[in-house]
Amino acid sequence: MELFKDKYSPALIDRTxxxxxxxxPQLQTQQFRELVFAEGWEALEFKARIRRITESLTQVLPADYEEALHILEQAAPQMRGVEYLFVPDFIEVNGTAPDKYELSMKYLTVFTPYSSSEFAVRPFIQRYPLKTMKHMMEWTESSDEHIRRLASEGSRPRLPWGAKLGEFIVDPTPVLPILHALRQDESLYVRKSVANHLNDISKDHPNLVLDLAKTWYGQHPHTDWIIRHASRSLLKxxxxxxxxLFGYHKQEAVHIENLKLDRDQIATGEDLHFSFDVVNTSGEPQMLRLEYEIGYMKANGKQAPKRFKCSDKMYAEGRSKVATKQSFKLITTRKYHPGLHTLTIIVNGQETETASFVLEAD
Known part of the structure; x- marks a missing residue:
């Protein structure tokens, strides 16, 4: 599997x-290549490689900031995608001084349709919070979905790979007008950003997001989608x-029966198949959110729970059979430890039946 940092191949640098x-024409392509791949390159991770390329560009492009930006602007349509994040990063490295501020704001929007400026805008929020947030509110009215998304994504308090915006983690109210302006956006690309932003906020201020959800829910299909996606951590x-809010009420008349595992011992790399019956004795269909929780064995001998979605739909009166599986294939984000694991079925947030199995040592 290719890592993000491996995108910065000699071929890409030569092409750039x-x-x-x-x-x-004065740019020395060989000098640029040597600067990028100078000592220590192999040890650098993704973001550090972006910064190395940015610093190398700074040395080979004109010292005049506006002239350098104009050159990058002309080349930008040929440099699309996550691997070209060094283009907006050029602004973060070279354009945060007060006398360059307005030019930097302009070019953040120029570059973001090609390679998102969501990381590069964050130092400006931190250094010039009031006027940068004013710019971002203006961006919500852009006809370009990439610029509208930048307003939401760039101000996310816990943006993955990005510097945390500590003040917004403590008090997210300054960003709420941006999210409010985008709550019915026609672009799914923008709506996903708004939902992810609200999901970030929900981790520190669940009641704020719930109050907002209650106010927004039912206004517009696009807004309903945002609220549903934004509530995923709270639902989990x-x-x-x-x-x-979404109709998942505590169920006294719904039970889980016949929880069965296809085996009680599995090896790393295999799938655990399991099934159970949903028994609805309420006399009418019920909206049920079914999840299951795996208690993964940790190195210290204790279990760490991880919850997964199983189904989310209306269940008829009577008995319904559910069958699914959980993979134990090796992945980079989880290390498996041998020992006793547990599987628990969750119905509308309530734990029900539990079974145990053993993950065998390699």
Whole structure:
């Protein structure tokens, strides 16, 4: 599997140098290559490699900031995708001084349709919070979905790979007008960002997001989608108010029976197949969110629970059979430890039946 950092191959760096050389013939492509792949390159991770490339560009492009930006602007349509994050990063490295602020704001929006400026805008929020948030509110009215998304994504308090915006983690109210302006956005790309932003906020301020959800829910199909996606962490935690908002009420007349594992011992790399019956004795269909929780054995001999979604639909009166599986294939984000594991079925946030199995040593 290719790692993000491996995208920065010699071929990509040579291509970048040649693309920029078209618009700035004085650029020394060999010098650029040598600067990028200088000592220590192999040890650098993804974000550090972006910064190395940015610093190398700073040395080979004109010292005049505006002239350098104009060259990058001309080449930008040929440099699309996550691997070209060093283009907006050029602004973060070279453009945070007060006399460069307005030019930097302009070019963050120029570059973001090609390679998102969501990381590069964050130092400006931290250094110039009031006027940067004013710019971001203006971006919510752009006809370009990439610029509208930048307003939401760039101000996310816990943006993955990005510097945390500590003030917004403590008090997210300054960003709420941006999210409110985008709550019915026609672009799914933008709506996903708004939902992810609200999901971030819910981790520190669940009641704020729930209050907002209650106010917004039912206004527009796009807004309903945002609220549903934004509430996924609250739903996964079984937050009663979040469950109730979407019609998942505590069920006294719904039971789980016949929880069965296809085996009680499995090896790393295999799938655990299991099934159970949903028994609805309420006399009418019930909206049920079914999840299961795996208690993974840790190195210290204790279990760490991880919850997974199973189904989310209306269940008829009577008995319904559910069968699914959980993979124990090796993945980079989880290390498996041998020993006793547990499987628990969750119905509308309530734990029900549990079974145990053993993950065998390699």
């Amino acid at each position: 140098g040649n693309q920029l050389h078209q618009f700035y 935690k079984g937050h009663p108010a979040a469950l109730s």
